[in-house]
Amino acid sequence: MYQVCVRRHFDAAHALRGYQGRCENLHGHRYEIVACVESDTLNEIGLATDFTELKRVLDGILARFDHRNLNETPPFDRMNPSAENIARTIYEALRDALPGIRLACVQAYESPDAWATYRED
Numbered sequence: 531m532y533q534v535c536v537r538r539h540f541d542a543a544h545a546l547r548g549y550q551g552r553c554e555n556l557h558g559h560r561y562e563i564v565a566c567v568e569s570d571t572l573n574e575i576g577l578a579t580d581f582t583e584l585k586r587v588l589d590g591i592l593a594r595f596d597h598r599n600l601n602e603t604p605p606f607d608r609m610n611p612s613a614e615n616i617a618r619t620i621y622e623a624l625r626d627a628l629p630g631i632r633l634a635c636v637q638a639y640e641s642p643d644a645w646a647t648y649r650e651d
Contacts, residue, residue, distance in 0.1 A: 531568055531569075531570060532568065532569045532570070532571075532572065532578035533566050533567070533568050533578075533634055534566065534567050534568075534569070534578045534579050534581065534584070535564055535565065535566040535567075536564070536565055536581060536584050536585050536588060537562060537563070537564045538562075538563050538565075538585065538588050538589060538592055539560055539561060539562050539563065539592075540560075540561050540563070540592045540593075540595050540596040540597075541558065541559070541560050541561070541596060541597055542558065542559065542561060542595050542596065542597065542598050542599070542600050542603075543556055543557065543558040543559075543598070543599045543600065543601075544556070544557070544558075544559070544599070544600040544601055544606070544611040545557070545601055545611075546610055546611070546612060547601075547610050548610070556599070556601075559640045559641070561595075561616065561638055561639065561640065562637075562638075562639035562645075563588065563592060563620060563636065563637070563638055563639070564636070564637040564639070565584065565588050565620070565621075565624055565633070565635075565636050565637075566633075566634040566635050566636075567579050567584065567628070567631050567632060567633055567634055568632045568633075568634045569632065579631060584628075587624065587627045587628060588620075588624060590627070591620055591623045591624060591627065592620070595616075600616075605619060606619075612646070613638045613639075613640050613644070613645060613646035614638075614646040614648065616638040616646070617636045617637060617638040617646045617647060617648035618636075618648040620636050620638065621633065621635070621636040621648045621649070621650075624636065625650075633649075633650075634649060635647050635648060635649035636648050636649075
């Protein structure tokens with residue numbers, strides 16, 4: 531099994547609704563997003579997937595969140611912009627944008643030592 535991953539980032543503000551603590555206040559993060567795809571085989575030139583294409587598609591998805599207040603940006607205007615919900619939202623958008631590619635997981639890092647992972651089992 532091959533797993534190919536890319537790491538990208540975006541900067542955004544958010545506030546966790548209903549959270550009893552400092553994160554209930556508006557604050558910002560440089561979100562690091564890691565997207566991983568899987569393949570059992572390699573193509574004729576020895577690639578499981580093209581890094582460049584995966585980055586291009588992921589960058590397009592992340593552009594709608596970059597330098598925004600996530601609480602005012604769909605779908606987070608209706609759901610809490612937690613790392614868990616961010617990972618799932620990006621996963622679903624990436625899965626839909628890459629038909630025929632098996633997406634393994636998406637990780638959303640709020641900081642170097644705090645992140646959430648979403649995958650479909």
